[in-house]
Amino acid sequence: MDIQQIEALLKHTQDSFDIYKATGTETSRAHAQEQALQLARSLERPRDAILKLAYSPAIVMAVKVALDMKVFPILAEASSPVPLAKLAAAKPADPILVERILRVLVANSIVAEPAPCEYLPTALSKELTQRPSIGVLESLFCEFLPSFQKTPEFLEATNYRNPDDPLVAPLQYTHELGKKNGFTWLCENPLALSRFNSFMEGQRADRLHWGDWFPVDEQILDHPEITSETPLLVDIGAGRGHDLIGFRQRFPDATGKLILEDLSTVIDEVKGAQDLAAAKVDTQVFDFFNEVQPVQGARAYYFKNVMHDWSDEKAAIIFNNLKPAMKRGFSKIIMEEYILPDQNASSLPCTTDMAVMIFCSGLERTRQRWDNLLKANGLRALKYWVREGEGLGIIEAELAE
C-alpha cells in the first residue's frame, strides 16, 4: 500500500465532503462518494478484494432469501430490536437458517445487530419493503442472474462476436427459448413480467426524474400550438407509467394529453398495478416493431431505457415506425438514456450495458454512437443533455430537414 497515495485520497475525500457540506448538490454528493470509494479501495489488499468480489452473488442471494422469509416488513416497523425468534416465526423458518442469512445482511449494512441475535432496520432494510426496489433485486436475481452465469459459455460458443441479434442472446441460450425475444418471454410469464415491471419502476432509483433538471417548460411546454387535445407526451415502451406519473406530479397544469404505450400484456399488467386514471394518463396498445405510431403529431415522443434494448438495426425499425406520425418543426423525440463518456464510464451504466446485452443483445451508447444512429435514420440531435456520473442523459432530437 502506498501511504502517500492513501493520504492524498483521504485529503481529496475530505475536500469533496466539505464541498458537499457547503453546497448540498447532487453532483458534489456523488463526487464525495466516489472519492470515499476510491479511498476504501486503496485500503483493501488485492487478494481480499478479488475474494470479496467473487463472493458477492451470495449477498444478493441472502437478500432474496430474506425477502422470501418476509424479514424486511417486520424489521421496517420495529422501534426496538427484533429478536431472532420473531423473524423466524414470520415464515416460519428454522432460526439457525435465519441467523445465518441475517449475518450476511448485517455484515453488509443491510440490517443492524445492536445485540447478539437482535436486529434493527437500516435505510436499506426499509427500502427493501418498497415494490420498485424489491423488483430490482428479484428481477435481476431470478431473470438475469442465470443468464449472467451462462454468458461466458455463450460468448465462447459464438466466437466472442458482439451480440446484436435479440433472438440470439445469452437469455435464449440460458433458457432454451429458441427464437423468442425476451419481452415475449416475459409476457408469457406473469410473475417474471410483474418482477420486471417493478424492476423498471425501481431502475431510476434515487436519480432525478428528468422533469427535475431538464428545462421542460422551454423545450416542451411553451409552444403556441399546444391545446388540450394535443398529445403532449407519448411514453413509448412505458412499462408501469411511472415516468408519466412523475411528469404529471411535476407539471400538473401542463396542457395536452399524456399517453402510455406498451405491448397489450404489459398494459393489462400495468392497469392492475397502477392508478393511471388518477394521473390522467391514457393508454394505447402499440407494438413498435410491427405497427406505425398511431398517435399523430405529439409534441414529444419519449423513450426511456428503450433504445438501449436494441441494436442499431432494430432501433431503425422503431424510428421508421415513428417518423410518419411526427409533425415537422413541432414533434420532438426525447430519449432518456445513458450517454456514455468516451472514457472512465462509471459502474452502473457499464453493468446496465451487460444486462441489456444478455437480455436482448442491446447496448448502451456513447454520444458518437447516438449521433450515428440518429443521422442514419433521418433524425437530427437538437442537443445532448449529459448528466455526470451515473445519471441518465436526454437526447433531444427531431426530424432532419
Ligand SMILES: C[S@@+](CC[C@H](N)C(=O)[O-])C[C@H]1O[C@@H](n2cnc3c(N)ncnc32)[C@H](O)[C@@H]1O
Ligand atoms: C427496459 S423497459 C423500459 C420501461 C420504461 N420505459 C422505463 O424506463 O422504466 C422496455 C419496455 O419496452 C417495452 N417493449 C418491448 N418490446 C416492445 C414492442 N415491440 N413494442 C412496444 N413496447 C415494447 C417493454 O414491454 C418494456 O416496458
